[in-house]
Each structure stands twice: as C-alpha cells, then as structure tokens.
Amino acid sequence: MTSNFRPSSRLSGFYQKTIDERVALLTAWASLRGEEALALDQALSLAQADKLIENVVGRYALPLGIGTNFLINGKEYLIPLVVEEPSIVAALSHAARLARAGRGFITGSTEPVMIGQVQLLDVADPQRAEDAILAAQEELLAAANTSPTIARLGGGPREIRVRHLPHTPTGPMLIVHLHFDCRDAMGANAINTAVEKLAPRLERLSGGRALLRILSNLSDERRAWAEVAIPAAAFGTPDFSGEEIVQSITEANAFAVADPYRAATHNKGIFNGIDPLLIATGNDWRAVEAGGHAYAARDGQYRALTEWKVANCGQPPNTDAQPPVLYGRLELPLSVGVVGGATRSHPTAQVALKILGVSSARELSEVAAAVGLAQNLAALRALVTDGIQRGHMRLHARQVAVAAGASPERVDAIAQQLIETGEIRVERARQLLDAELDIG
Ligand code: MEV
Numbered sequence: 473m474t475s476n477f478r479p480s481s482r483l484s485g486f487y488q489k490t491i492d493e494r495v496a497l498l499t500a501w502a503s504l505r506g507e508e509a510l511a512l513d514q515a516l517s518l519a520q521a522d523k524l525i526e527n528v529v530g531r532y533a534l535p536l537g538i539g540t541n542f543l544i545n546g547k548e549y550l551i552p553l554v555v556e557e558p559s560i561v562a563a564l565s566h567a568a569r570l571a572r573a574g575r576g577f578i579t580g581s582t583e584p585v586m587i588g589q590v591q592l593l594d595v596a597d598p599q600r601a602e603d604a605i606l607a608a609q610e611e612l613l614a615a616a617n618t619s620p621t622i623a624r625l626g627g628g629p630r631e632i633r634v635r636h637l638p639h640t641p642t643g644p645m646l647i648v649h650l651h652f653d654c655r656d657a658m659g660a661n662a663i664n665t666a667v668e669k670l671a672p673r674l675e676r677l678s679g680g681r682a683l684l685r686i687l688s689n690l691s692d693e694r695r696a697w698a699e700v701a702i703p704a705a706a707f708g709t710p711d712f713s714g715e716e717i718v719q720s721i722t723e724a725n726a727f728a729v730a731d732p733y734r735a736a737t738h739n740k741g742i743f744n745g746i747d748p749l750l751i752a753t754g755n756d757w758r759a760v761e762a763g764g765h766a767y768a769a770r771d772g773q774y775r776a777l778t779e780w781k782v783a784n785c786g787q788p789p790n791t792d793a794q795p796p797v798l799y800g801r802l803e804l805p806l807s808v809g810v811v812g813g814a815t816r817s818h819p820t821a822q823v824a825l826k827i828l829g830v831s832s833a834r835e836l837s838e839v840a841a842a843v844g845l846a847q848n849l850a851a852l853r854a855l856v857t858d859g860i861q862r863g864h865m866r867l868h869a870r871q872v873a874v875a876a877g878a879s880p881e882r883v884d885a886i887a888q889q890l891i892e893t894g895e896i897r898v899e900r901a902r903q904l905l906d907a908e909l910d911i912g
Contacts, residue, residue: 478829481548482572483540487562488880498538501550502827511819512536524817536752536820537561538827539745541568543576544698544842551843552824553748558871559864560744563850564843570853571846573706574797579838581696585630585651586659586807587688588667592646592680601646601678602634608677615673616650616666627655629666648674651693656833658756658809663687689762690805692770696837697803698845704782704796712857718782718798720856721849728776738776738848739768742802745847746840753828753836754814754821756807760840763805778802778848802845806837869896876901882908 539551
C-alpha cells in the first residue's frame, strides 16, 4: 500500500456539526466535485435500481455516516459506513482515535486469489482421476483464462487442486479447486465463468459427472489482516485504570476464543464495522460474512476471529509505545472489489471509494480489516467497563436533546440530566430546556 499524503482524519467534534457542515468538511477533505457531494444523498435513480435487480418497485434508504480518525499504514482514512444501528459509527471512530495513541493500524493481505469449485460425481477411480487432472494442470489453467480484463491487469488462473470427499450423504465425490487471481474485481463472475468452462474437460479427465460449478465463499486464499498496538495508559477512565481495562479485554477475547455462543456475538460485532463499509462501497457483504464465519470455524470449532494480548515486556510488534501495550489482530477472508458490479453502477458507492481513496481491492480489504478490528475493540472496551447499554443510552439521550432543540453547548448537559432522571424522551428534554430558560 502506498502512503499518500492526506489531511488528518482526526476530526474532533465532527459529530457535533450539522449535516451541511459535515458534508462541506468532507467535500473539502476528499476533494469531492459538486455532483459527487450530491451523490452522497441523491443515491441511485429508480431507473438505475431497475438495472441492478429484478421486480423493482422502489428504493430503500439507509444512513450514510463517516468513521473518523483512521490511520492505517501511516495513511489517513475517512470511512464511509452505511448502517441502521446507532453507536457503531461513534464507537469505531473512538477506537480509531485510541489506536492513534500507538501507530494506528498496520495491515496486510494476500494476493487476491479466489477459489472456484467443480463437483465431480460417479468417479470410478478417484486417485487416477486426481493424477490425470493434475497432469493436465497447464492445459486446464490455460482454458480457465476466461477474463481478458483480469488477464490484462496481471490476474487469472493460478493453480488446480483436487480434494477427495469419500463420505458424504450421497456417496463419494471428487472436488476440483481452481485458484484464480481476481486483481481488483471481487471476481464472482470471472470464477464462475472459468469453472463452468473447465467442467466438461474435468468430466473427460475423471470419467465422472460434473454437477456444481461455483465459487467458494470460504476465500481463505484471499485474506486481509489488521494489527494494532495501543499503550494501556490510553484506556484509563475515572473508574478503571488502563491496565485493568486492557487485561479485561484479553479475558473477554479469551471467552470468545473458547465459546461459540460468545464467539457468534463477538464476530457479529466485527461485522458491525465491516458490513457497513462493504455496503457503502457496493460490495457483497453476504459473501464476506459467509467467508468470515466459515473461517472462524476452520479448526473444527467456531471461535473469535480476533486475538488480543497484553505485551508487558519487550517491544511489541508495530509500535514505539512503552509497555504495557494492548496488541490486537484480526485476520479473515475478504473478497472485495473496487471495479465491476455495484461498485461501478451505484453512484454513492463510487463516491464512497473516492472518500476512501483506495487504489486496489487489496487496499480496500485491509481497510475493512482495520475497521472490523476497531469495532471489536470498541465493543470489548465498552463491555468490560460500563457495559454496552450506557454508551447506547448516552448517544440516544444526546439525539433526544438535539431533537428537543438543545443548542450544541447544552446537548451534553441535557443528555446527562435525561440519563439521571431515567426518562430519555423528547418531551422531558423540552421540559428541562424550558426550566433552564425560566431560571435564565
Ligand atoms: C452489538 O451490535 C454488537 C456487540 O454485541 C458485539 C459484542 O458483544 O462484542 C456489542
């Protein structure tokens, strides 16, 4: 990844600005043209929607927010996020701010290699079939080179592998994997075209019958990871020391490593960050969810996708910070694209990619990993301290105070009073504001 100069994404008080002020700031930050700024809100036309899916009768709008403060491999990022759940944008922006107490996020990724599968049935001699298929690897790879665009960008078929499934509910089967470098495309179409083309040749080589020819969403050859190392001191609150909090975060993570019931919720929180970014950029978030959850069960038990530990001595990786340091890592399959599909045809997805300033699918996958890790950190920090509800309530109370007409300077105080009275309602906020006027 290159480290282009961009203004700082540390936008203090962004949440307190009006929508117009935020749009103006973002427009300047990301050098958006007039029509691009308009596309933040005036999303897809009905005519465009009608080209995307079938039986269109309308469009369904969701909020588009901006995650702030992200420093990834030394590059500043603002993160476009499309999501309906309150707190997510605030939480991951806060975690990204904490990460700046270290060196931000450090990320990496594999080559963008996807896997396509061909299912072969009625194969009389599976071992002989495997030998014949592998002996014909060169010819098969040449035949699978079906996307001139991807080939031009340096991608294409890379390898053939054969897997034996001797015991399935309907009997033995032989599975052929095609590894295909998709470059900047998510690659579903390219892979599916390639495996469909290979199937008749594989039938001849194996003496079997090809049934399914489709990509695998467990794209474990196409992974991205993010790491963060934050000094414990950055976590301190009036109620808890930083060291207590980071120790508790490792214990909370251990729970999700050991227990699938907790791991499901823990990993859901990770996707609270990743999915909104994928939706904003027009990517197939169901594919990434499927791959992530399957990867989380790769050793036979479903587990946390993250690792968190406290480094007490020595220099933890990727940081200059003094120990103790909280070190976190997330790695998962991330099959995303920056060309093709809705990334191209959805006008807001185009603007989202411009705001991100990513130049490749790999870079987008790495940003997604950093966002997932940030969201997980935010969730764990809240869970091991105040619990998740207090933060939700505070945010909700602020929104209620704003809705009741509180000025930006009074929002926090009114929100605090709403929390204390236990009545987080617009009517109650109005009463509190009226009472202030009377006193004034
Ligand atoms: C809520 O949408 C997500 C969390 O439950 C994630 C977690 O428990 O780690 C807060």
